Amino acid sequence: MDVKILSVAVLALAVLAAVFAGCTGTQTPAAPATQAPTAVPGTDSPTAAPTAAVVEKTVYIIGIDGEYPPYSYVDKDGNAQGFDVESAKWIAEDQGFEVKFQPTAWDGIIPALLAKKIDMVYSGMSITPERAAKVTFSDVYWIVNQGVAVKKGSFITIDDIKNGKAKIGTQRGCTAADWIQDNLVDTGILDSSKLVLYDNFPLAITDLENGRIDAAMYDTPVVIKSIERKDLELLGTIDTGEEYGIEIRNEDKELLEKMNAGLKHLKESPKWAELVAKYELE
Numbered sequence: 001m002d003v004k005i006l007s008v009a010v011l012a013l014a015v016l017a018a019v020f021a022g023c024t025g026t027q028t029p030a031a032p033a034t035q036a037p038t039a040v041p042g043t044d045s046p047t048a049a050p051t052a053a054v055v056e057k058t059v060y061i062i063g064i065d066g067e068y069p070p071y072s073y074v075d076k077d078g079n080a081q082g083f084d085v086e087s088a089k090w091i092a093e094d095q096g097f098e099v100k101f102q103p104t105a106w107d108g109i110i111p112a113l114l115a116k117k118i119d120m121v122y123s124g125m126s127i128t129p130e131r132a133a134k135v136t137f138s139d140v141y142w143i144v145n146q147g148v149a150v151k152k153g154s155f156i157t158i159d160d161i162k163n164g165k166a167k168i169g170t171q172r173g174c175t176a177a178d179w180i181q182d183n184l185v186d187t188g189i190l191d192s193s194k195l196v197l198y199d200n201f202p203l204a205i206t207d208l209e210n211g212r213i214d215a216a217m218y219d220t221p222v223v224i225k226s227i228e229r230k231d232l233e234l235l236g237t238i239d240t241g242e243e244y245g246i247e248i249r250n251e252d253k254e255l256l257e258k259m260n261a262g263l264k265h266l267k268e269s270p271k272w273a274e275l276v277a278k279y280e281l282e
Helices: 001-023 083-095 106-114 159-162 175-185 201-209 220-226 252-267 270-278
Strands: 037-039 046-048 060-064 072-073 100-101 121-124 143-152 168-171 195-198 215-220 232-248
Touching: 001 220, 060 083, 060 106, 072 083, 072 121, 083 100, 083 121, 083 252, 083 270, 106 121, 121 143, 143 175, 143 201, 143 220, 159 232, 168 175, 168 201, 175 195, 175 215, 175 232, 195 201, 195 215, 201 215, 201 220, 201 232, 215 220, 215 232, 220 232, 252 270
Parallel strands: 060 100, 060 121, 168 195, 168 215
Antiparallel strands: 037 046, 121 232, 143 215, 143 232
């Protein structure tokens, strides 16, 4: 036999042997595309290649007043909305964490924070000495005064309010209630029976519409929003110059730094003016 022919025949037999050997072994199932198998040095066994680690973002729970437009409120679909809500979302993205919103009764929102049921309060919280004695506040992000609403055509004046001649309603635990208590009730100008406290401000507005109270007092932007399309009007404002801040537990210093940094970036960005215009705060 020709030597060349013999060589070709031997080569063909070798190829066939390799093919049949591959068909008789146990096949390794194909690995998912994200875990392509690689051989371990010194063995024939494949092992999954390491995948990129998924970095989970920290999630902070933000306590809000769910009936406090334009700062925070829950819409008909159950979603948190408002100036403070959108601001918090922007800051979260800027600082690399995530947020969830938890509507909480206002007179229990500080206890909820201290009990660690929420991580912060971002919902038009005025900075007061009493609150600052329990928690830490972020940098100031807004300043408001107290607005007074009455029924259209009412003969009540701002002077009547200040002189204790009107039955006034407001939300329990808010700074409007504090102002009325400190400046009118405790000084003997207003009888305590003429200060009516509610679980939320919309209840005060309803009673004002129904004539059960003479006036309703609250943060001016909230009053303006609350009386839209109602037979009510803004009587005037009482200058209190209250400063809003984000409320954080004293020990959560890292979170405080993040929120202050995020606030600074937000106020320096075009988004700030956009939000102010959107929620008609000026």
